[in-house]
Amino acid sequence: MLTTYSERLPGGRHCSMMVRRGVALTLTDHSGGSNVGMLIYNAENTSERLNLPDSLKCQHTFKITKGNCLYSDMGRILCSVVEDEAGWHDATSGTCTKALLAKKNWAQTSFQQAHNEFIRNGQDSFLIELGKYNLSGKDLVANMNWFSRVDADSQGGLSLAAPYPSGTSVTLRFEMDSIVLLHSCPHPFNDSAHYPQTEVALHLSQADAVADDDLCRNSCEENVRGFINTELYYFGR
Numbered sequence: 059m060l061t062t063y064s065e066r067l068p069g070g071r072h073c074s075m076m077v078r079r080g081v082a083l084t085l086t087d088h089s090g091g092s093n094v095g096m097l098i099y100n101a102e103n104t105s106e107r108l109n110l111p112d113s114l115k116c117q118h119t120f121k122i123t124k125g126n127c128l129y130s131d132m133g134r135i136l137c138s139v140v141e142d143e144a145g146w147h148d149a150t151s152g153t154c155t156k157a158l159l160a161k162k163n164w165a166q167t168s169f170q171q172a173h174n175e176f177i178r179n180g181q182d183s184f185l186i187e188l189g190k191y192n193l194s195g196k197d198l199v200a201n202m203n204w205f206s207r208v209d210a211d212s213q214g215g216l217s218l219a220a221p222y223p224s225g226t227s228v229t230l231r232f233e234m235d236s237i238v239l240l241h242s243c244p245h246p247f248n249d250s251a252h253y254p255q256t257e258v259a260l261h262l263s264q265a266d267a268v269a270d271d272d273l274c275r276n277s278c279e280e281n282v283r284g285f286i287n288t289e290l291y292y293f294g295r
Contacts, residue, residue: 091221153180
């Protein structure tokens with residue numbers, strides 16, 4: 059019986075998995091400068107899914123880091139950030155698309171030309187993984203971008219900040235049984251000269267139980283209510 063599980067996700071790839079409540083998912087940027095796009099859906103009822111506008115609004119933040127939670131559109135907590143070596147992750151910029159990649163100065167390749175090394179975009183990567191769960195484009199919502207920091211200038215313009223170093227990690231504790239979609243395609247603001255070929259690691263383990271003094275639960279009053287809503291959802295099971 060598995061007690062931990064690890065795998066690598068090369069640059070420009072995608073995957074998905076079921077992550078049970080009480081499980082910790084650690085993402086580690088092995089290359090430095092990685093971006094990991096993420097979507098989350100309630101595994102029991104996929105009409106309930108990640109809601110980043112509510113997650114930011116109720117926690118009065120523009121970034122996601124340790125102590126923050128990711129909410130569903132039903133006011134429940136999908137996962138909590140229990141450890142973070144980066145300090146800032148982007149929850150506002152969306153994902154790269156085929157049209158966006160076509161505007162960048164990157165060599166465009168197809169599967170017929172480059173086989174498994176062809177250039178992928180985040181939107182199509184999410185759509186492929188959604189199809190595995192009988193979901194489609196209408197189920198796309200705003201996504202998280204782990205390991206990407208976005209800064210605003212005095213005029214309100216947004217840009218990608220300097221990359222985090224290799225070995226940077228973030229750990230999420232899942233509070234609900236979730237379908238998790240991931241891709242390692244570049245952030246939409248990435249203007250590198252070449253398509254980034256970074257690598258990230260995924261590690262699953264059993265999380266510690268949520269204590270009364272848990273940082274994520276108590277970081278704001280809304281999170282206390284969010285945890286109670288989530289606990290009521292599983293009450294009696």
